[in-house]
Amino acid sequence: MGTIDVLFFLIFFLFPIIFASEECQISMCDNKSIPIRFPFQLEGQNLQNCGYPGFDLTCNSQNLTVLKLPFSGEFFVRQISYITQEILLYDPFKCLPRRLLSFNLSGSPFVSAFYQNFTFLMCPSSLTKSRYTSIDCLSNSTHSALATSSMSLATSMSASCEVISTLQVPVSRPVRYDEGFSSALNNDLHLTWYEPDCSICEAQGGLCGFKSNISQDIGCFYFPGKDGSNDGLKLFRIICFSIAVPAITCAVGIACFACFVDRTNHLNARRSTTAVAAAPEGPEPAIVMMGLDETTIESYQKLVLGESRRLPGPNDITCPICLSEYCSKETLRCIPDCKHCFHAECIDEWLRLNGTCPVCRNNPSPSPARVSLDSV
Ligand SMILES: [Zn+2]
Ligand SMILES: [Zn+2]
Known part of the structure; x- marks a missing residue:
């Protein structure tokens, strides 16, 4: 079988996977609210197989994101961390203790x-x-x-x-x-939530989803943001990945993930500006990780939070990566295009491994690694 045959095989074999992931868009109740993506899905969007059962969200008349628990009713969603698989909820009537008196999570994945x-x-x-x-x-x-x-x-x-x-x-x-x-x-x-487990995929900058419209198997897709490049390039990247040596990339992937999740070791974290691909277990390992270089990261605006803890742009009082509430005098860094802000140490760590915003997955700016790939 010649090289062309191999390419044709890969194109026909991989195209349905790429197609399935692209069908599922990131949605929001309005442009200031939380991005909703797999396993969550906005109810009534009629997108096939884009959300996991129990993860349906709705938007209320004030464009707030609402989660309805089967036995405990509606809560407003403050924040979702797709990386740590956590969700912060609050009571629409500002009386959480009343809700806790009859709280029951049965029938929900949470x-x-x-x-x-x-x-x-x-x-x-x-x-x-x-x-x-x-x-x-x-x-x-x-x-x-x-x-x-x-x-x-x-x-x-x-x-x-x-x-x-x-x-x-x-x-x-x-x-x-x-x-x-x-x-x-x-x-x-x-x-x-523990099921579906997309944390490894998310931490590597991938997007989780069902492998196809009819499948219940979860896959991990590399998806370079809304302003992303064309399908040909994606295909090229995935083909590159598919023919890479799995053993070496697996080892590098495990090392990168271990570095990312351990905030205490963040200073020792690996600085990655080269393409790395792997997933040790869980969802399909179709990920290409491309971090930003230190100069680009440093060029993004830093701010020290004042006593009022008021944040600019579409930001809440919790860091979307670690889900900790911001304290005054903490240093934050904001991504220029989408204006999403994070603890500086949380986002710096992330951007060294991934070239996209962890919240909306837009590409903040091209990294040297990406530029060189784009020009291929
Ligand atoms: Zn944080
Ligand atoms: Zn963003």
């Missing part, structure tokens, strides 16, 4: 990383006044609602207060010393 027992109490306002943090949205004119994870505190209060309920509450991380009454329940609801 779970909480941690649960903690909380006792909810109703105490006479005269008793609690200025002594404890009460849950205002559950309180009335005569009684204040309190919640605590401390059994001893709950027991000591139960003489003068009515215990509403003691139940397991999903928390982002367990409260260790709940001396007073916790106001932590007012934070966002922090959930995760």
Whole structure:
């Protein structure tokens, strides 16, 4: 079989995979909201096989992104991290403790990383006044609602207060010393999902999706943003990958991923400006990773967050990579074209490995590696 035959075989074999991934667009409720892509899908878009069951989202009349849980109703989506497979939700009526009193994740693909027992109490306002943090949205004119994870505190209060309920509450991380009454329940609801597992694919800058309209198998696709290059180039890249030596690329891929997920080791992270391709396990390893060079990364605007923690552009108060809330005086870096901002250390790490914005997957600017490939 000659070279041409091999190319024809690869074109016919690979084209359906590329086609399937391109059918599924990244959608948003409006241009300031969260990009929605696999495994999530905007309901009613009539795109075939672009979302995983249980991951349907809707847009409300204010263009906010809404997730409906089968047994717990609607929540607004604050942020999705496709890399860490986490979603931050909040109550449309700003009273998460009320929602937690009857919270049930059955029938949904989401779970909480941690649960903690909380006792909810109703105490006479005269008793609690200025002594404890009460849950205002559950309180009335005569009684204040309190919640605590401390059994001893709950027991000591139960003489003068009515215990509403003691139940397991999903928390982002367990409260260790709940001396007073916790106001932590007012934070966002922090959930995760394990199936489908696209974290390796996402961390390598790929896009996850079903391999075809009829398949339930998950694949990983390299997809260079909306302003991306033509199909021929994509095909070229995938063919290049397909004929690369798997053993070497696998080893490099594992090393890169390990570096990326370990934020504490970020200073030692591998600086990658060359094309690297691999996926050790999980989704189809059709990824070409192309990072930006240090000069390009440094040229992107940095800003130090002020006391007000007000961010420019389409940004929320959480970093879309690590999902931690920004603190004042933290250094952020924003991508010039799409204006998405991140912790500087989070995005620098990412951009060394990937040439696209982790949120919208647009190419911020061509990297030297990409320019050389484009000119082939
Ligand atoms: Zn971060
Ligand atoms: Zn972006």
